[in-house]
Amino acid sequence: MAALFGVQTPWDDEQKIRASVITRKIEERNGYAVRLTMQRIVWDTQGRISRTEPLDESEMYQEFFDKLSKAVFLEAQEL
Amino acid sequence: MNARTAIQCMLVVLLGFVSAGCQMDSRKQALATTESQVALRQIQTRAFDTTNRQLMLRTVIATMQDLSFVIDKADATLGSVSGTKLDGYQLRMSVTVRPRGQTQLLVRANAQYNITPVEDPEPYQQFFTALEKSVFLTAHNVD
Numbered sequence: 001m002a003a004l005f006g007v008q009t010p011w012d013d014e015q016k017i018r019a020s021v022i023t024r025k026i027e028e029r030n031g032y033a034v035r036l037t038m039q040r041i042v043w044d045t046q047g048r049i050s051r052t053e054p055l056d057e058s059e060m061y062q063e064f065f066d067k068l069s070k071a072v073f074l075e076a077q078e079l
Numbered sequence: 080m081n082a083r084t085a086i087q088c089m090l091v092v093l094l095g096f097v098s099a100g101c102q103m104d105s106r107k108q109a110l111a112t113t114e115s116q117v118a119l120r121q122i123q124t125r126a127f128d129t130t131n132r133q134l135m136l137r138t139v140i141a142t143m144q145d146l147s148f149v150i151d152k153a154d155a156t157l158g159s160v161s162g163t164k165l166d167g168y169q170l171r172m173s174v175t176v177r178p179r180g181q182t183q184l185l186v187r188a189n190a191q192y193n194i195t196p197v198e199d200p201e202p203y204q205q206f207f208t209a210l211e212k213s214v215f216l217t218a219h220n221v222d
Binding site for chain 1: 137140166169
């Protein structure tokens with residue numbers, strides 16, 4: 001119907017992910033605790049903000065921590 | 080132009096002036112608040128029976144993260160933490176921690192919902208309740 005009248009329905013186009021990483025020293029384990037929080041702003045094809053939301057999917061956090069673990073390992077190996 | 084049309088035209092012009100007169104200059108209103116300064120301080124401030132500023136700042140950060148904030152800035156020297164929560168709206172909040180006498184810390188939170196300052200006591204009460212639970216201390220109202 002929208003196409004019939006030449007009205008384009010906007011769809012999600014671009015997004016910006018905001019994240020903060022907080023580190024905290026843990027003396028008894030001689031290490032650091034790292035906590036990450038993420039959220040995103042999504043713009044549609046007409047340049048309008050279509051949604052803003054926190055990101056709660058555990059897979060995204062797991063992916064970050066997996067990459068961080070590798071990075072820490074590589075840094076330690078001075079690669 | 081008959082008399083009736085002339086009156087209608089005048090009314091339209093008059094209404095235009097009235098509505099222009101009602102508009103406030105937003106630049107002059109930039110520092111205005113609806114609540115009194117003292118009332119706002121009471122709503123936004125609590126005292127805690129601890130002097131461990133570093134721990135309090137860390138707890139503020141953790142509590143904000145519990146509430147889905149992304150931390151934008153944190154400064155241990157100034158004792159301030161700022162963060163943003165996005166969930167169909169934008170909630171920006173700054174929290175400052177400073178000593179009060181020899182035994183207490185004052186924690187003040189300041190929030191904006193989209194472009195409106197938050198001046199209701201309830202959201203602040205909710206934040207301080209969450210902070211109390213995290214820090215295992217009671218938040219005292221400040222006179």
